[in-house]
Amino acid sequence: MSITFWLLSAIIVPAALGILFVRKAVHAALLLAAVMISLAIIYLTLEAPFLFAVQIIVYTGAIMMLFLFVVMLVGVDASDSVVETIRGQRWLAWTAGVVLGALLLVGVAQISLGTMVGLDAANSGGNIEGLADLLFSRYVLLFEVTAALLITAAVGAMVLAHRERLEPKPTQASMAAQRVRDFSETGRPLVPLPSPGVYARHNAVDTPALLPDGTPAEESVARVLAARGTVRSAPALADDITEVQRTLGDVDGGPAGGATGGTDQASGSGHNTENPEAGA
Amino acid sequence: MNDVNAYIGLSAVLFTIGAIGVLTRRNAIVVFMCVELMLNACNLALVAFAHQHGNLDGQVAAFFVMVVAAAEVVVGLAIIMTIFRTRRSASVDDASLLKY
């Protein structure tokens, strides 16, 4: 037990000190999680299995989760500036803190309570049963009040997180009207953008669809791909097709043309049979 | 080592570290974590005393501390979110308008 304690202390104290110095909130959260899990194990050695579970489930599971959640919302990259803005705050804080720690330790060293009684007797009926006995008899009023506190906290969090809607929620009809208005004013397309061309041999998202007259539809390719320059042009694709056709022509000596394209390609390739003509 | 003093000492150290953290860190979330650290330090003391005295009241108290801490975190983080939403900053020093 002693070894466990000292081992865990060796984890806890550096981890806790780390919280003071790491610059990113995520790291602080991870260190705090380490501290809490170590404390949970100490609870186990102190014969508090229920608190061990609660410490892990509630603290490390729920509360730390919430912390990480907020860290993500606020911005995981945000890190503290090391420059102290309040004059004298840092060294005063350290002085006061160290004095406090020293006083507490001196105080603790002063007392001597003898050896631990241990919880064997109290836990004889089971730790959880013992806690439940206390909770629902002597502390039942406190328990109810805590319940009220939790409800209040939940409602309070909802009230705080609530954002007032300043304008009426857009309806489907108003959104449709907006689309038509945009179309008439800026020429933004009324219907969804055309989907990219679909070809059997290619990752077709990067290939523009072809319009009925054989010209490629540039809007059918995502802007991101266009910006990266990975769009395959329709003429390039046309080369592929001629190559395919040539290969096919080599195999069976038949005349090159749409008939072969129709035989080995899926219905979706009906478009690109026209492509060679257009591209050529 | 069957003495309660070691546990209380650890608790005191953790509490002190938490207090210094509250005073020196400026990110509101980290400040909050330090508060949690202080609460945990108290919990450790409570559990250790429960073991020392051989009854479960300390554990019940620690349990209540945890519940209250949960409630406090919910509201506290909601406040941080609200502040962040309006000021685009999670620094406690930026919310310093209420002064002379």
Added chain:
Amino acid sequence: MFLYTEGGHSIPVVDPISAADAGGVFPLLWLVIALPLLGAVVLLLGGRRTDAWGHLLGTATAVGSFVLSTLLLIAMMGREEGDRSVTQHLWDWVSVGGYEIGMDLLVDPLSILFLMLITGVGSLIHVYSIGYMEHDPRRRRFFAYLNLFVAAMLMLVLAENYLGVFLGWEGVGLASYLLIGFWQHKPSAAAAAKKAFVINRVGDIGMSLAIAMFFVTFGSASFTVISANASGAGEGTMTAIGLLLLLGAAGKSAQVPLQAWLLDAMEGPTPVSALIHAATMVTAGVYLVVRSNFVFEAAPAAQTAVVVVATVTLLWGAVIGCAKDDIKKALAGSTMSQIGYMMLAAGLGVYGYAYAIFHLITHGFFKANMFLGAGSVMHGMNDDVDMRHYGALRKLMPVTFLTFAMGYLAIIGFPLFSGFWSKDKIIETALVESPVFGICALIGAGVTGFYMTRVMLMTFFGEKRWQDGVHPHESPSVMTFPLIVLAALSVLGGVLYLGGWIKDWLVPVVGKAPEHELPFPAIVFSLITVAVVAVGVAIAWLSVGRRPIPSTAPTDVSFVTRAARNDLYGDAIHDTLVVEPGKALTRGLVSADRSLVDGLFTGGASLVQGLGQGLRRAQNGFVRSYALSILAGVVIVLAALLVVNL
């Protein structure tokens, strides 16, 4: 139950039985108050939604109270004489330490008469107001106030302890304030309301001090407790209480020296003058004195004070009534005078209580009748109140004229009319008990004959002196109906004295008076009174009826007339004796406050401000700084603890 005896007669003790035991209609006693109160609440909280039917609801609640009161009266007449006092405990009102005050109601032969008067005359005036206030946009509010007044007045007469009486007492004061100032857009009405309110508060000081003394002396404000222990208190204490009660009564009943508000109170709508300032509220003082008979019987000095105040007021009011050209103010002066009669009777002790109440009731009838008649005249004369602009109205307003005439005959004490019986008995008793005051009362009766005849002649007889554009006409039937009823009551009110009924009826409350020796037969007193009144009437006939009346008041008049027109300089006396010294004192106090007290405070404030200026630097807005100071505090405390324990 009669507890103690003094001077050959006994003082009855209030010893009621509970309403639940009495059964019948008595457990519904609380409804008598609750109905008009409910009406007031609904009308005041209901707002404009109730405009359309507010006046009907207001009237209905008053009539409902009247019906209930009638049932109570019938039930009470069916009971044994000793069992007629019934009390109802509603709830514990005030419970402080050893003092327990319940919200208790008491209905006994005295309060039932008041109940009938208030709800009966009140209902008639409600009906009348439907017509009178028809064109007023705030009629619903008017009815709400009327209902509030009726509820408060019923509380006053039904309360079983002085604190309950005080509740009603303040309630009628409030309602009176609201109603006098009902036309608040007129500065004169607003000022009159304020004046009435302030003067009433002066009287209330007496009332509240009396209640405090009841608590000190008897540990209770309940009639039951006080009347049972009245003999135990010293005469000095009782005299003090009696004088304080008299102060309260003087405020409410417009007795000298607190009489000044009543004349100004005529600024209110006429139904208010009729209901509050003639028939009911101003009689509260008389009620208080009669109700507190156990106090006054133990304090002869206080009784004498009552008689003196009453006699002065009686003459004062009568003189004012002689000179006023405003019909309502002339009637108001007469009201003061008549209440003086009641107080005089009440001050005469056990001989007079019953006559005070008797006169109070007949006066309630004929004065309400005359005020409503005056209202009817004003209604036809475009709200002109100056009698010099009236004249020859008897043909154009036959109903108003006839009913007013009934009231007139009643008030001057024309034989067989109600006022004859009641006033005659008061004068007779006064003459026997204390001749000086009796003679004053007799003179007052003559003056009454003079000024009422003057009012009558100036209004209904003579030549017409209307101003251009005025077309007098009879009022609608909703207004004349109450007039007819009240006129009938004015004529027949004397029935109450048939076989001495009212005396016997009130015996359980005020005690039975021993027969006193009359130096002459009673008829002689009546003849004397009638003769004196006849002289007054004749003088009026000679001086007013025979001569043309100028339509503006002549200015070259004797000092007495001028004084009477100015309310006998009542306001001037108040101003010189109270208001001006008060103002001077206030000015002195204000300057002392400015220089001395404020100087001390502002000096201290500057000091604190300087300190604060320095300290506010600490409030830099950084939560971490604040946290640091908390931690520093913790460290200091901890260090201190360790140092102490080491």
